[in-house]
Amino acid sequence: MSKLNPSENSKDNSGYENFDDCSIYKINENQSIIQSVDFFTPIVDDPYTFGSISAANSISDIYAMGGKPLFALNIVAFPSDELPLDVLTEILRGGLDKCKEANINILGGHSIKDKTPKYGLAVTGLIDTSSIIRNNTPKESDVILLTKPLGSGILTTAIKQELASKITVQNVIELMSTLNHDLSETNININACTDITGYGLLGHLSEMTQNSNLSANIYFNKVPFIDEVIKFAKDGIIPGGSKKNLDFYSKNVLFDSSIEIHKQLMIADAQTSGGLLMSVSKSDANNLIKILNKNSKYETVKIGYFSDKKERNIIINNE
Incomplete structure (x- = not known):
């Protein structure tokens, strides 16, 4: 993405060239929407635990910028011809329970068939525009x-x-x-x-x-x-x-x-x-x-x- 030139938008307040944790879109003078997406292959064997870990990881980017998560969407790749759908249900249950812990709902999502299971979330949050925390703005003696x-x-x-x-x-x-x-x-x-x-x-x-x-x-x-x-x-x-x-x-x-x-x-x-x-x-x-x-x-x-x-x-x- 850093080699591409997106169209300019005065409401777009983020730049992937700075490796921000979330995209930022200003919705009014005081507030901005922040959004992030993350998913990966299983790092543990238990499906429920995998879903829980992946959800916690996805929500984290919203917290890192000082935002409040609002809702999430599932992103799923699953080998439905090779694994029972009960496995997928447990992955989704783990993600849903972690979102409940963060006081947000999963409002939908998208799935594809793939040889290797993958799971994650697209998470949307809200933040006061003046309170956005960047990842590259430390100060001397901090x-x-x-x-x-x-x-x-x-x-x-x-x-x-x-x-x-x-x-x-x-x-x-x-x-x-x-x-x-x-x-x-x-x-x-x-x-x-x-x-x-x-x-x-x-x-x-x-x-x-x-x-x-x-x-x-x-x-x-x-x-x-x-x-x-x-x-x-x-x-x-x-x-x-x-x-x-x-x-x-x-x-x-x-x-x-x-x-x-x-x-x-x-x-x-x-x-x-x-x-x-x-x-x-x-x-x-x-x-x-x-x-x-x-x-x-x-x-x-x-x-x-x-x-x-x-x-x-x-x-x-x-x-």
Whole structure:
């Protein structure tokens, strides 16, 4: 899309060249519609769980821009000649229940026959135009916050190879099924935000710094990971997408010389339904953490800060 030239529209307030999490369409002086679409192939065996994870992942983009989700549409590809329709029903039930948890309805959708099952949502939300949170507008000295631990890519790879313990399987499924925070209810100014998905922490930090004169400084030892991630990373249980992330984004990254390759891959790990990555002023960071950690399954933590531009866009310190 970045190589195409769409027609200009004064109500269109988004640009895919900036990798915004949602499209934005201004409907009046104060409000805008935001919309996002996402779907993927199963990453777990249980159909209901797959539907739940995919729905949580799809809704996340609305939250990342500070919006309120309104409704969703199903997107389905299913091998109806090879799998019973009861499997599809359970996928859809998982998605519907997750949408109910987010207080939205699924109003319809579209399906096609395909050899490989795929499921996701097109989600529509509403936002105050003045409150839109972009993903590339951090400010110098901002604190970098992360709302969920990393490692779902490595662990789902371990699960596929039947290497993960039952508790680890439960932990990663719960993580991916958990909805992200509704930032529209925090009443705190967030300078930049995105959700961590397939590009991993490195990729989404690259988006945040691409049009700025800033560098993201990350403390590796403050980045949270799900239990057993480091064990599997050391054993080389790494998904192809995570390896590609490190290869692609490493030119923008300065790793401390003591950070081993398996730790670099952990930072680059491709996530599914990952947490929110936020840039917040020092004065607001603790208040926001307190709000987000109230009644939350996962602790929002400080993992670094933005500084004036250094030799690379991203600096990973071994602290």
